Amino acid sequence: MVLLTAASRLSARARRNIVVATFDHGTGSAAGRAAALVARSAARSGFLCVTGRASTIGTREEEWRRGRWQFLEQVASKRRANVVTAHTLDDQVETVFMRIMRDAGPRGLAALYADSEVVRPFLEISRATLASYAELHRVAFVQDPSNYDRKHLRNRIRLDILPSIVERNPEFPEELLSLARESATWRRSLEDLAGGVDAEAEPDGALRISRSSLEGYDADSLRVLWPALAARASVVMDRRGTHRAAEFTIRGATGGAIQLSGGVEIVMRRDHMLLRRWRSAPTELQA
Numbered sequence: 394m395v396l397l398t399a400a401s402r403l404s405a406r407a408r409r410n411i412v413v414a415t416f417d418h419g420t421g422s423a424a425g426r427a428a429a430l431v432a433r434s435a436a437r438s439g440f441l442c443v444t445g446r447a448s449t450i451g452t453r454e455e456e457w458r459r460g461r462w463q464f465l466e467q468v469a470s471k472r473r474a475n476v477v478t479a480h481t482l483d484d485q486v487e488t489v490f491m492r493i494m495r496d497a498g499p500r501g502l503a504a505l506y507a508d509s510e511v512v513r514p515f516l517e518i519s520r521a522t523l524a525s526y527a528e529l530h531r532v533a534f535v536q537d538p539s540n541y542d543r544k545h546l547r548n549r550i551r552l553d554i555l556p557s558i559v560e561r562n563p564e565f566p567e568e569l570l571s572l573a574r575e576s577a578t579w580r581r582s583l584e585d586l587a588g589g590v591d592a593e594a595e596p597d598g599a600l601r602i603s604r605s606s607l608e609g610y611d612a613d614s615l616r617v618l619w620p621a622l623a624a625r626a627s628v629v630m631d632r633r634g635t636h637r638a639a640e641f642t643i644r645g646a647t648g649g650a651i652q653l654s655g656g657v658e659i660v661m662r663r664d665h666m667l668l669r670r671w672r673s674a675p676t677e678l679q680a
Contacts, residue, residue: 396479413435414476590606592622599667602666630657634655647663
C-alpha cells in the first residue's frame, strides 16, 4: 500500500503506464480484504487494477509464492511491463539467511541483489521505516494473521531467530547484506564469463551449448559456470547438479544424458550439449 501511495504521487506522465496487480491467495478473509483494499485504492488513484485469485488454497509459503509470481509475470507479459514490488531491506536479510540455511552457493546468496527485471525501489529501506511512513501518512493496509504464524519458516526467522541473533550481534544483518553484495558482484562477473560461451536458446526452450566453447575448463570452473548457463534456460541448478554437470562435461560420451533434480536433463551431442526439461516431465514454472 505504501508502494501504491508512492505511485499515486508520481507525475501524470509517469503514472499513465502503471497497472496495479494484486493477488488473493485464498487463505482467508484477511487476504480477500487486502486485495479489495488495493483495488479500491487503485481506482481512487486512477489506476487500472488487475486482480488474481488462487485456484486452489495452498498451505505452504512456496505454493503461495509460486502462484503469486505466476500471476504477476502473466500480467507483466501481457502489458509488456516490469514487475515492481515493495520488497524491503528486511526481506533481503531474511532471504539471505534462509539461503544460507539451505546451503546456497554464491549465485543464491546474492538473493534480491541479483540483476533482475523485477524493480524493487524499497530494497534499501527497512520495514520499520515503511511502517512509520504508513502511520504518519495514514496509509490504510490489512495485516494478514498468516504473517505471525510460526509454522512458516520465514516467520520463525523474522520473529524469533534473527532477533535472537541480533541481540547478541547487532552487526549481523549488515554482515549478511555485505555477503549478498559480494555475491551479486561475483554473480555478475560470472555471467560475463558465461557470455563468452557459445550458447543459444532453441525454439522449445532448450539451451544449446557448443562443446568446443567449454573445452579447457577444469571441473572447478565448470561447477561455477554451469549455474550461469542454466539461468539462461530459466533453470535453477543445485549444488549436486553442478557437480554432475561438470563431471558429465568432461567425461560424458556422445549420445549420453544425465537427469538432474527439478525435471532437467543434459544431453551430449557430437558438437553440442542440450540443457532441457525432461521429455517425460511436465513443464514447471520458474518463479
